[in-house]
Amino acid sequence: MVRSDRRFARITAVSHATPARIVTNDDLSALMDTSDEWIRSRTGICARRLAADDVKTSDLALEVAEKLLAKSGLSADKLDFILVATITPDSQMPSTAARVQTKIGATNAFAYDLSAACSGFVFALATADKFIASGAYRCGIVIGAETLSKVIDWSDRSTAVLFGDGAGGVLLEASADMPFVQAEKLRTDGSRADSLTAGPDKLQMDGRAIFDFAVRDVPKNISETLTLGQLTADNIDYFVLHQANSRILDKMAQKLHTSREKFPQNMDRYGNTSAASIPLLLSELTETGTLKLDGSQTVLLCGFGGGLTWGSLIITL
Ligand code: COA
Numbered sequence: 001m002v003r004s005d006r007r008f009a010r011i012t013a014v015s016h017a018t019p020a021r022i023v024t025n026d027d028l029s030a031l032m033d034t035s036d037e038w039i040r041s042r043t044g045i046c047a048r049r050l051a052a053d054d055v056k057t058s059d060l061a062l063e064v065a066e067k068l069l070a071k072s073g074l075s076a077d078k079l080d081f082i083l084v085a086t087i088t089p090d091s092q093m094p095s096t097a098a099r100v101q102t103k104i105g106a107t108n109a110f111a112y113d114l115s116a117a118c119s120g121f122v123f124a125l126a127t128a129d130k131f132i133a134s135g136a137y138r139c140g141i142v143i144g145a146e147t148l149s150k151v152i153d154w155s156d157r158s159t160a161v162l163f164g165d166g167a168g169g170v171l172l173e174a175s176a177d178m179p180f181v182q183a184e185k186l187r188t189d190g191s192r193a194d195s196l197t198a199g200p201d202k203l204q205m206d207g208r209a210i211f212d213f214a215v216r217d218v219p220k221n222i223s224e225t226l227t228l229g230q231l232t233a234d235n236i237d238y239f240v241l242h243q244a245n246s247r248i249l250d251k252m253a254q255k256l257h258t259s260r261e262k263f264p265q266n267m268d269r270y271g272n273t274s275a276a277s278i279p280l281l282l283s284e285l286t287e288t289g290t291l292k293l294d295g296s297q298t299v300l301l302c303g304f305g306g307g308l309t310w311g312s313l314i315i316t317l
Helices: 025-029 036-043 057-072 096-104 117-133 190-195 207-228 246-255 274-287
Strands: 008-017 022-024 047-049 081-085 110-114 139-147 165-175 181-188 238-241 298-305 309-316
Touching: 008 057, 008 117, 008 274, 022 025, 025 036, 036 246, 047 165, 057 081, 057 096, 057 139, 057 165, 081 096, 081 117, 096 110, 096 139, 110 117, 117 139, 117 165, 117 181, 117 274, 117 298, 117 309, 139 274, 165 274, 181 207, 190 207, 207 246, 207 298, 207 309, 238 246, 238 274, 274 298
Parallel strands: 081 110, 081 139, 238 298
Antiparallel strands: 008 165, 022 047, 139 165, 181 309, 298 309
16 A cells, blocks of 8 residues: 555654563573574574563553653653554453553543554554544554563574564654655465464464465565555665564565665664564664654564564655
8 A cells, every 4th residue: 555645644653572581502501402692693682681570561561651742742641542452462352552642641542452463663653644644633652562481482492592572662643744655565474374373272383384474475575565555675764574583584584685784783682572672673773863754764674473463664764
């Protein structure tokens, strides 16, 4: 879909929250039959953050929401909606988003969770853009938050080393200026669901199948989204992709014939944080000044994972 409505959304603040506890590959080697060399060379992951037993997904999401309000100076009662993308909600009911809504005092906001695994943040941001573009709502918060450590099978070294906990989010406000989403293409293929599952059993993954999916379907989706936006890879300042594996990013850059330097990464420090990975990276890139939020940059966001789900948004930042 190509955006051409009169009202547009803009990201006006970005923030993230991560648990304090850092667990390195060497720490994991003391617990299971693995090594820093294996994990680092296969995935690019060197460490991850793990939440303490009493820290829930809503605690991380709440910290993100509070930071967004503090950064923007907006009072919570001005928020129209709160969306939390997560596959590790505190409970099925109430939603993680409802917990955040009441704790920050967003008394005028509706709130709900969205489940699309590692594509969750992209799907939620695409949804939120429509809420604002429709003219029905003026501002809201979109968060990706996970405590994957609670659903990992710690006896399965092939998955346990890959994931981490964290949260990130954005404040979205109506703006008259310019289109926010220039093009988007979201996809789901439930027929391949079995290659990555979690709940009621612990997380299980066919790593090879997911790797093949990521390097075949995802670059195709990115190319299609570029075509929809009448853009080429050269027009994109940064490709902010789901942080699963640095080798996947290498392949993406190759397949799109573009510089690997346009694919920032932080999975080396956080592992795969599912729905949190993209906003967590956006937040760090904003803090370092790489991303400016001044309307001067074109960024492609792309999530991919369980469902299977995948999808890209080309946004003006
Ligand atoms: N430490 C040491 N050895 C390990 C290991 C670990 N943590 N996990 C698996 N191994 C072993 C396997 O047992 C296997 O041993 P074998 O040859 O004796 O049977 C060997 O390493 C190779 O395993 P394999 O699964 O073939 O490795 P791989 O090169 O395919 O890499 C992944 C595994 C998971 C890193 C890779 O498949 C991948 O990145 N997949 C995509 C995962 C992903 O991105 N998921 C999230 C998407 S949202």
